[in-house]
Structure formats: C-alpha cells, structure tokens
Amino acid sequence: MNAPVNMCLAGKGQDDKRAKVRRCEEAVVTVGYLCVMNQELWTYEPDIRRAWTPPAWLYTDQEVWRWMAADVFGTSWQYVADSQDVLLPGMCRPHTMNEGIAPEPVVAVRGADDVVRVLSNVCTHRAAVVVDAPCRAKELRCRYHGRRFGLDGRFVAMPSFGDVEGFPTAADDLAALEVGQWGGMVMAAVKPTVPFTAWIDGLDERLRHLPWAAMAPDTTRNRDYVVRANWALYVENYLEGFHIPFVHPGLNDVLNATDYDTILLPHGVLQIGVARGNEGVFELPTGHPDSGKAVAAWYYWLFPNIMVNVYRWGLSVNIVEPMAIDRTRVRYRTYVWDANELGQGAGADLDRVEREDGDIVESVQRGLRGSIYWRGRYSPSKETGTHHFHGLLHRALSHRLR
Ligand code: FES
Ligand SMILES: [Fe+2]
Known part of the structure; x- marks a missing residue:
C-alpha cells in the first residue's frame, strides 16, 4: 500500500510530473485520497533553496479545510471589535469570529470595572445568541428565556429554575476568552497556542514613534472584498513583493522593488516598502531600526490572517476571512492619524492594488483546479515570507501530517 506514496515523494522533476500524478491517482484508488495525500505528501524543508511549495491539495481538499478550521483558526488570535466600540462601561459589541470556517459567536463588553472582556455570546441554557446588536447595558439578558448575566459573564438569575439541583455553577457563566488590545483593536482567541504579547510583539519595535x-x-x-480563492493563496501572495513589478504597475512606480525588505518574525512577517524617492516617506527617530531607509510603508502579517499595513496617514488592517475552501472575504479596516496624507505614496490607491491582487490570486485558484500542477519551487531571495508562512502553517497542521 505504501509503494505509490513513496513514488510520489521521490519524484521531484518536471519530467516525471505526469507520471507522479498518475501514480498518486493509483494510490488514491488503492488506499483512499485523504490517508495518502494528506498524511504523506507535504514535507516542509526549512532551507528555501531546497524547498518545494505545498502540494495543490492544501488549497483544494475539504478534509484539509476542516483541519485548518480546528488547528489554524480555532487556535489563533482574531479581530473582534474596535476599542471605540467598547469605549464606555456597559458598551457591548457582538461579533462572530472566523465566521466562514470556525464560527464562534462572541461579544466584546466593557464592564463596570472598566475592563474589556470578550465573552462567549452563546447562552448557557439552550445556546441562543445572547447579544444580537451593539448595545449599552447594565447586564446581558438572553431574549429566549430571560437568563441574565453580569457584564463580566457571571450568571446572575434565571426564571423558573428555583428547583434545579446543583445550580448555578461556573458552567452557567458565559465563558471568557483571552483578550489582547493593540492599535485600537480588541483581539481574542478561544484556545491560543501563542500568548498575545508574543504574537503581537514584532509590531511594536518600529512603530513606537x-x-x-x-x-x-x-x-x-x-x-470588504470577496476573492474566489483559498485564503492561504491570498496570504502567500501578500507575503512577497516579487509580483509587484508584474501585477501592480502603479505601486511599482512608487516602491523600489530592489530594496524591498522581508524580515521573518516568530509569528509573522514584516515587509518594508522602500520609496523610489524621498517623497512620502516616514521621518524616523534616531536609533530607529530602519534609520537611513526611505520607508514608504511597513507591511506586517501575523499568523494566520491579520495584515497591518502602516502608512504615513495611518493603518489599513486587512482581515483575511476564509468563507469556503475557494472563497475568501478580505475586510479592510481603516485607522487614520493624519488625514492630510491620505491619497499619497504607497498607501494611495489601495482599492486598485486589492483588485489586482484578487485577480491574480483567483488565477492561481483556477490553475490549481487542473490535474497537472503538483507543486513548485521558491525564489530564495524573493519568496522567504511565503516560505515562512508555509512553515508556520505546516507546524500548525503537523500532528495531522505525521
Ligand atoms: S437559551 Fe438563553 S435563556 Fe434559554
Ligand atoms: Fe500584491
């Protein structure tokens, strides 16, 4: 049963690609697609010069999609609300985290104690959603049978439950998620594999000023943009500037592709967009890590799906939300600190750049539908960010791949 698998792993040249696919198809017939394809055929090579990109099934296989729901999105930090949505005690903002892949109804609440919490928004009685719309309240009340909770999620009262034995317990409280706040955003995670401070850490050093x-x-x-492609294709495109001269002629006029810098972070990637001239660049304080560079933009990506683009006018935060295996919603959220700078430099025409990216990523998805492409190689100088993403993704899924 293993012979066809080994043959698939061994074949790496273009010449034997067709034969390799055929052998793998034989393996599919012999032992089933998932147990062979998913467990055996994606190995991650840390040395980019020797590495191959992931196999096509990573983006098209429904079982892999379920793995990503559990092991990538179910364990990661996600945007929940703007800090302004919960500016005052009692303000509540419901949100569904990971709506299209691992939906988790939550509500961000500022308590009477001035602490911002993110609570499960699912009633502990019979699972109705407790808060339907943004509100300001003294407590949370489920509209189904009237169960009440404090702003800290603690069970308060429930009609007609006087005779219930062993009630209430902590299980009747709304569960509180882990919470972090950064740059005007409230983030939360259900089962984080990384502490918030470690995850967000890479963003602070360059942006303090x-x-x-x-x-x-x-x-x-x-x-909001909808891209008819797998979310991971959208992310890996974002993580390389290799395509800028080919796909974004307007952006290429502003950025100097030769000096485009990619820095790998423990939980993300930073790309530094360097301007062609000295117009529209950041003034950097003495001792800044990028002193001497004509920085037009910092492009941060944090695993798995948050992008923070820093321009002279402010932040454009992109949240890449998987909606289906071949459909992704990208939410652009805008935070401005200098409106006079809007419309200039690398952050001038985001709508156009987004459409150009969406278009090319959709073409990749169409390419992956074919039976011929298996996987490819990386440019060691231009695709380190994409390679790093694949490494983090491989690590998150590694227990499925053994
Ligand atoms: S489901 Fe909320 S009170 Fe019954
Ligand atoms: Fe792009």
Whole structure:
C-alpha cells in the first residue's frame, strides 16, 4: 500500500510530473485520497533553496479545510471589535469570529470595572445568541428565556429554575476568552497556542514613534472584498513583493522593488516598502531600526490572517476571512492619524492594488483546479515570507501530517 506514496515523494522533476500524478491517482484508488495525500505528501524543508511549495491539495481538499478550521483558526488570535466600540462601561459589541470556517459567536463588553472582556455570546441554557446588536447595558439578558448575566459573564438569575439541583455553577457563566488590545483593536482567541504579547510583539519595535493618540477609525473607508480563492493563496501572495513589478504597475512606480525588505518574525512577517524617492516617506527617530531607509510603508502579517499595513496617514488592517475552501472575504479596516496624507505614496490607491491582487490570486485558484500542477519551487531571495508562512502553517497542521 505504501509503494505509490513513496513514488510520489521521490519524484521531484518536471519530467516525471505526469507520471507522479498518475501514480498518486493509483494510490488514491488503492488506499483512499485523504490517508495518502494528506498524511504523506507535504514535507516542509526549512532551507528555501531546497524547498518545494505545498502540494495543490492544501488549497483544494475539504478534509484539509476542516483541519485548518480546528488547528489554524480555532487556535489563533482574531479581530473582534474596535476599542471605540467598547469605549464606555456597559458598551457591548457582538461579533462572530472566523465566521466562514470556525464560527464562534462572541461579544466584546466593557464592564463596570472598566475592563474589556470578550465573552462567549452563546447562552448557557439552550445556546441562543445572547447579544444580537451593539448595545449599552447594565447586564446581558438572553431574549429566549430571560437568563441574565453580569457584564463580566457571571450568571446572575434565571426564571423558573428555583428547583434545579446543583445550580448555578461556573458552567452557567458565559465563558471568557483571552483578550489582547493593540492599535485600537480588541483581539481574542478561544484556545491560543501563542500568548498575545508574543504574537503581537514584532509590531511594536518600529512603530513606537507614530502618533497613536491621534488615531481614529474611519469607517467610511472600510471595505470588504470577496476573492474566489483559498485564503492561504491570498496570504502567500501578500507575503512577497516579487509580483509587484508584474501585477501592480502603479505601486511599482512608487516602491523600489530592489530594496524591498522581508524580515521573518516568530509569528509573522514584516515587509518594508522602500520609496523610489524621498517623497512620502516616514521621518524616523534616531536609533530607529530602519534609520537611513526611505520607508514608504511597513507591511506586517501575523499568523494566520491579520495584515497591518502602516502608512504615513495611518493603518489599513486587512482581515483575511476564509468563507469556503475557494472563497475568501478580505475586510479592510481603516485607522487614520493624519488625514492630510491620505491619497499619497504607497498607501494611495489601495482599492486598485486589492483588485489586482484578487485577480491574480483567483488565477492561481483556477490553475490549481487542473490535474497537472503538483507543486513548485521558491525564489530564495524573493519568496522567504511565503516560505515562512508555509512553515508556520505546516507546524500548525503537523500532528495531522505525521
Ligand atoms: S437559551 Fe438563553 S435563556 Fe434559554
Ligand atoms: Fe500584491
């Protein structure tokens, strides 16, 4: 039973690609697609010069999609609300985390003690959603049978439950998720594999000098885009500037592709966009890690799906939400600290750049539908960010791949 698998692993040249696919098809027939394809055929090579990109099934296989729901999105930090949504005690903001892949109804609440919490928004009686819309309240009340909770999630009261034995217990409280706040956003995780501070850490060092106090969300500039492609294709495209001269002629006029810098972080990637001239660049304080560079933008990505693009005018945060195996919603959220800078430099025409990216990523998804492509190689100088993403993804799924 293992022979066809070994043959698939052994074949790496273009010449034997067709034969390899055929052998793998034989393996599918022999022992079943998933147990062979998913467990045996994706090995991650840390040396990019020797590495191959992931096999096509990573983006097209429904079983892998379920693994990602549990092991990537179910364990990661996700956007829940803007800090302004819960500015005052009693303010509540419901949200469904990972709506299209691992839906988790939650509600961000600022308590009477001024602490921001993210609570499960599922009633502990019979699972109705407790808070349907943003509100300001003294306590949370389920509209189904009237169970009440404090703003800290603690069970308060329930009609007609006087005779229930062993009630209430902690299981009747709304569960509190782990919470972190950064740059005007409230983030939460159900079962985080990484502490928030470790996850967000890479963002602070270069950005401390920016005028955070002046920053405000600009919801008129928020946009949602739907891309007909797997979420991981969208992310891996974001993580390389290799395609900029080919796909984004307008952006290429502004950025110097030769000096485009990629720095690997423990839980993400930083790309530094360097301007062609000295216009529209950041003024950096003495001792800044990028002193001497004409920085037009910092592009941060945090595993698995949060992108923080830092421009002179403020932040454009992209949240990449998987909706189906071949459909992704990308939410652009905008936070401005200097409106005079809007419309200039690398952050000038985000809508156009987004459409160009969406278009090329959809073409990759179409390419993966074919039976011929198996996997490819990386450019060691241009695709380190994409390779790093694949490494983090492989690590998250590693127990499925043994
Ligand atoms: S489901 Fe909430 S009170 Fe019954
Ligand atoms: Fe792009």
